[in-house]
Amino acid sequence: MKIALALREAHDAETELASELLAVGERHKAEHDVYHLSRTLHRWCDEHVRRLAEQGTRHGLDLDAEADGEPGRGLLARARERGSELVGRRPEPGVLLLRDLRDLHLVAARASLAWTVLGQGAQAVRDVELLEVVTACHPRTIRIVKWTVQKLKDAAPQVLAS
Amino acid sequence: MPDRIADPWGRRTPFGRGDSWPVRVDRYLQRGVAPADVDAWVPTASILHSNGDALDIAVKDGRMVGVRGRADSRVNHGRLGPKDLFGWQANHSPDRLTRPLVRSDGRLAETDWDTAMDAIVARSKALLDEQGPSAFGFYTSGQLFLEEYYTLAVIGKAGIGTAHMDGNTRLCTATAAEALKQTFASDGQPGSYSDVDHCDVLFLVGHNVAETQVTLWARMLDRLEGPDPPRLIVVDPRPTVPAQRADLHLAVRDGTNLPLLNAILHELIAGDRVDHAFLEAHTVGYDDLVAAVGACTPEWAAAICGVPADGIREAARILGAHDRILSTCLQGVYQSHQATAAAVQVNNVNLLRGALGRPGAGILQMNGQPTAQNTRECGADGDLPGFRNWANDAHVQELAELWNVEPSTIPHHGPPTHAMQIFRYAETGSIRLLWISATNPAVSLPELHRIRSILAREELFVVVQDLFLTETAALADVVLPAATWGEKEGTFTNADRTVHHSDKAVDPPGEARSDLDILLDYARRMDFRDRDGAPLIPWTDAESAFAAWQACSAGRPCDYTGLSYDKLRAGGETQWPCNERFPDGRERLYTDGDFYAEADYCQSYGRDLVTGAAADADEYRAQNPRGVAIIVPAEHVAPAEAPSGEFPLRLNTGRTVYHFHTRTKTGRAPQLVAAAPDVWVEVSPADADGHGLGEGDVVAVITPRGRIHGRARITGIRTGVVFVPFHYGYWDAGPERDGRDRAANELTITEWDAASKQPLFKSAACRLEKVRDAGGETAPAPTTTASRPLRPMPATAGGADADVDEDPGA
Numbered sequence: 001m002k003i004a005l006a007l008r009e010a011h012d013a014e015t016e017l018a019s020e021l022l023a024v025g026e027r028h029k030a031e032h033d034v035y036h037l038s039r040t041l042h043r044w045c046d047e048h049v050r051r052l053a054e055q056g057t058r059h060g061l062d063l064d065a066e067a068d069g070e071p072g073r074g075l076l077a078r079a080r081e082r083g084s085e086l087v088g089r090r091p092e093p094g095v096l097l098l099r100d101l102r103d104l105h106l107v108a109a110r111a112s113l114a115w116t117v118l119g120q121g122a123q124a125v126r127d128v129e130l131l132e133v134v135t136a137c138h139p140r141t142i143r144i145v146k147w148t149v150q151k152l153k154d155a156a157p158q159v160l161a162s
Numbered sequence: 163m164p165d166r167i168a169d170p171w172g173r174r175t176p177f178g179r180g181d182s183w184p185v186r187v188d189r190y191l192q193r194g195v196a197p198a199d200v201d202a203w204v205p206t207a208s209i210l211h212s213n214g215d216a217l218d219i220a221v222k223d224g225r226m227v228g229v230r231g232r233a234d235s236r237v238n239h240g241r242l243g244p245k246d247l248f249g250w251q252a253n254h255s256p257d258r259l260t261r262p263l264v265r266s267d268g269r270l271a272e273t274d275w276d277t278a279m280d281a282i283v284a285r286s287k288a289l290l291d292e293q294g295p296s297a298f299g300f301y302t303s304g305q306l307f308l309e310e311y312y313t314l315a316v317i318g319k320a321g322i323g324t325a326h327m328d329g330n331t332r333l334c335t336a337t338a339a340e341a342l343k344q345t346f347a348s349d350g351q352p353g354s355y356s357d358v359d360h361c362d363v364l365f366l367v368g369h370n371v372a373e374t375q376v377t378l379w380a381r382m383l384d385r386l387e388g389p390d391p392p393r394l395i396v397v398d399p400r401p402t403v404p405a406q407r408a409d410l411h412l413a414v415r416d417g418t419n420l421p422l423l424n425a426i427l428h429e430l431i432a433g434d435r436v437d438h439a440f441l442e443a444h445t446v447g448y449d450d451l452v453a454a455v456g457a458c459t460p461e462w463a464a465a466i467c468g469v470p471a472d473g474i475r476e477a478a479r480i481l482g483a484h485d486r487i488l489s490t491c492l493q494g495v496y497q498s499h500q501a502t503a504a505a506v507q508v509n510n511v512n513l514l515r516g517a518l519g520r521p522g523a524g525i526l527q528m529n530g531q532p533t534a535q536n537t538r539e540c541g542a543d544g545d546l547p548g549f550r551n552w553a554n555d556a557h558v559q560e561l562a563e564l565w566n567v568e569p570s571t572i573p574h575h576g577p578p579t580h581a582m583q584i585f586r587y588a589e590t591g592s593i594r595l596l597w598i599s600a601t602n603p604a605v606s607l608p609e610l611h612r613i614r615s616i617l618a619r620e621e622l623f624v625v626v627q628d629l630f631l632t633e634t635a636a637l638a639d640v641v642l643p644a645a646t647w648g649e650k651e652g653t654f655t656n657a658d659r660t661v662h663h664s665d666k667a668v669d670p671p672g673e674a675r676s677d678l679d680i681l682l683d684y685a686r687r688m689d690f691r692d693r694d695g696a697p698l699i700p701w702t703d704a705e706s707a708f709a710a711w712q713a714c715s716a717g718r719p720c721d722y723t724g725l726s727y728d729k730l731r732a733g734g735e736t737q738w739p740c741n742e743r744f745p746d747g748r749e750r751l752y753t754d755g756d757f758y759a760e761a762d763y764c765q766s767y768g769r770d771l772v773t774g775a776a777a778d779a780d781e782y783r784a785q786n787p788r789g790v791a792i793i794v795p796a797e798h799v800a801p802a803e804a805p806s807g808e809f810p811l812r813l814n815t816g817r818t819v820y821h822f823h824t825r826t827k828t829g830r831a832p833q834l835v836a837a838a839p840d841v842w843v844e845v846s847p848a849d850a851d852g853h854g855l856g857e858g859d860v861v862a863v864i865t866p867r868g869r870i871h872g873r874a875r876i877t878g879i880r881t882g883v884v885f886v887p888f889h890y891g892y893w894d895a896g897p898e899r900d901g902r903d904r905a906a907n908e909l910t911i912t913e914w915d916a917a918s919k920q921p922l923f924k925s926a927a928c929r930l931e932k933v934r935d936a937g938g939e940t941a942p943a944p945t946t947t948a949s950r951p952l953r954p955m956p957a958t959a960g961g962a963d964a965d966v967d968e969d970p971g972a
Contacts, residue, residue, distance in 0.1 A: 030586075030589075031586070032582070032586075032912045032913055032914070033582075033774075033913075033914065033916065036802040036913050037772075037773060037774075037916060039802065040772065040799050040800070040802070041773070043799070043800065093590060094590065094592070143770055143772070143773055143775065144773070146770065146773065146775040147770070147773035147774070147775045149775070150773070150774065150775040150776060153575075153576050154576050154577070154583075157296070157325070157573075157575055157576060158296055158579075158587055158592050159592075161293075161294060161296040162293055162296050162297065162587075162591075162592035
């Protein structure tokens with residue numbers, strides 16, 4: 001059975017999403033909603049990664065149970081946040097925001113697809129426990145996908161018209 | 163005569179369930195004026211809180227000399243609170259603005275109206291040429307009149323065509339509106355104040371009604387002291403007057419309303435205290451809620467909220483034993499973490515109990531400001547006029563036809579820009595003209611050093627219209643002197659949909675003009691035209707503006723078509739909707755499940771309560787094909803700024819009964835000033851001990867954003883929570899202040915609820931540092947209210963100047 005492949009793919013994708021959420025938040029700290037919400041959503045991904053790691057153990061994988069350290073705790077992260085705060089209060093951070101939200105959307109979409117594949121696999125091999133994890137976690141990843149679209153739609157008009 | 167500073171609520175007039183609340187007419191006249199001396203009593207309603215108490219202004223020799231509650235009002239039955247009894251004196255204040263000011267060489271200097279308006283128009287036209295509508299932001303108030311908001315909405319949305327319009331209602335009532343949109347798919351207050359007369363349970367969540375709506379609390383107190391009193395449940399971290407009076411007080415940690423409510427819902431479901439027939443007939447989504455709160459046991463919530471699990475069970479037991487439940491929310495919910503999510507769960511409590519649309523069974527998602535309801539209805543905030551849906555092209559088309567403009571003129575490519583985002587666009591330079599009317603963001607928005615720096619930006623042209631040279635006006639490029647309540651005619655609507663007509667009692671000072679006249683003048687000078695070249699705004703005064711609004715409201719939930727100035731004058735207050743079906747207005751919405759939730763009609767398709775992402779029409783139709791109420795569950799998430807090592811305490815900002823907002827008016831009424839003259843800091847005895855603080859010691863409150871200081875008041879507040887009133891800015895701060903050490907909003911965090919976009923003023927972590935000993939002084943905090951001291955001290959009193967005539971026989 002190749003279900004472990006799908007598990008690893010979902011774990012990789014959620015780990016990347018967790019890390020990208022933090023990075024985008026740090027780069028746009030002066031966009032206060034992006035900053036705060038990216039950290040909230042990061043905690044969701046962190047939980048997804050942990051639960052995928054638990055499932056991995058059942059399937060003979062040794063997956064990292066933590067997506068990342070505490071958000072924004074590292075020295076480098078703090079320096080980056082401070083820098084973005086200063087940059088962010090000068091004009092024209094908007095174009096960078098649109099680019100980062102687009103990239104974040106693609107990462108989130110990849111994670112969502114990984115959950116879809118994993119869910120199909122879990123049903124095919126009748127792994128009830130794994131399917132429960134997919135059912136609990138995938139909707140949140142979809143909500144992250146929708147948020148990136150919403151934020152892009154909200155931000156684009158002013159960036160492009162001014 | 164009663165001293166209404168010492169007793170803000172006045173004498174009791176108890177009554178039993180289902181009886182009529184007795185009349186008690188409160189009257190205050192300035193010293194030396196007897197009732198027989200009064201030339202005229204001019205009808206209006208309160209402009210200093212959201213309750214909408216009807217009153218008459220006493221006029222003698224062309225001056226205001228006092229006020230009297232209206233006995234025939236359904237809202238207050240003659241009563242008035244201290245802000246209304248004494249606040250009118252601010253109209254006379256010698257520092258009223260009487261001439262326009264324009265900045266030149268860095269200083270504001272007096273000028274004439276033509277010069278000031280031409281400066282605004284010249285900048286407006288240049289910006290329209292250079293950048294277009296996206297350069298304009300309008301930030302208005304919850305204190306203007308309906309006619310002014312509607313005119314502003316048409317100027318902004320169809321004249322300029324900008325998406326950047328909001329009101330300070332974003333700070334006070336945006337969550338109320340959003341919670342109603344989530345549950346009922348449209349704004350519109352379901353309940354009525356008269357539900358107090360009929361209820362068996364009062365469930366006050368984060369609502370210090372005794373201080374924010376004085377006469378509504380008097381009504382509740384009179385029920386509590388009469389036969390068959392309702393049970394009172396209060397959720398609040400402070401020992402408010404209602405909390406002291408409650409059968410059950412749950413003093414939760416700030417920002418934990420949602421887990422508490424989820425546990426209450428869990429208990430109602432676990433005990434099957436659920437009206438299944440009601441849910442079947444009138445709701446969707448119950449199964450989602452059952453799944454969402456399945457693990458939310460009282461023990462789980464108790465650990466997060468810091469209240470006993472048995473208290474949560476007791477709340478559920480009381481709520482589960484009655485079906486005449488009146489639930490209310492205010493800033494303890496709206497300005498706290500997970501604001502909309504929690505307000506929606508209060509709606510869910512009533513839905514589960516089938517407690518909706520019947521006498522005593524209702525929901526009051528309260529407003530903070532007197533005319534906030536109109537800001538919402540008229541589209542002067544982040545909504546379209548008439549509770550129309552910006553995501554529904556047919557609704558935009560209706561407005562385009564009404565205004566005779568191209569639909570593309572009206573920005574609807576996304577939700578209208580909310581206040582915090584407007585200031586962000588001003589910060590980054592893409593909004594270049596910001597027009598602020600009747601509000602004071604330099605004291606009322608979070609993280610003030612940031613707000614001041616935005617308003618002071620060289621590139622930003624700031625227009626302020628106000629009564630006084632507020633902290634905000636001082637940073638403006640043009641200041642326009644406005645006439646206020648009592649000096650102009652118009653209408654406004656309170657939190658239970660009661661529409662009042664407010665007449666002109668006296669002339670405004672100097673050259674001050676009504677906000678309506680200022681806006682109409684701007685529209686004329688800008689020469690806004692419709693599709694056929696006719697003036698976009700054909701109305702010329704308040705009554706013709708009202709008629710234009712009536713046409714806009716036709717067929718919408720807030721239908722005003724059955725009203726007229728003649729009908730509203732002289733005590734003809736009426737609740738909307740008022741139309742052919744409800745010619746005398748409608749007391750309660752949603753009786754028998756007649757919702758405004760059908761997909762083609764509704765105002766909102768809903769939003770994700772954590773991310774704020776909007777659902778689309780197809781998703782909404784699939785979820786709610788019958789157009790019924792929607793049970794929206796919400797999961798708990800951790801707050802952005804939890805108390806930690808460096809900042810171990812929670813900062814809660816709020817209000818006192820004697821002041822309104824940034825004290826622009828109440829800070830100029832002697833009795834109100836004396837009752838609460840300066841900022842204070844409420845701490846619990848344990849936190850006081852931990853910092854070596856005694857009553858009256860000067861203490862600094864510090865967050866990552868700022869540091870203020872005030873005298874400590876030791877109260878029964880929850881340990882770990884520090885309370886600071888947000889009213890105190892700098893215009894009267896005294897020479898020992900440095901311009902950034904008094905306002906609570908120096909400390910607050912720039913963060914907002916993802917769904918309602920309301921700033922979370924009660925969501926920061928802080929620490930305390932003792933500055934110096936009391937030196938024999940006590941904190942300048944009232945003893946009569948939630949700031950009641952634990953240590954005995956002289957009680958707050960107003961003396962002879964606060965004597966009010968209370969006539970129970972009137």
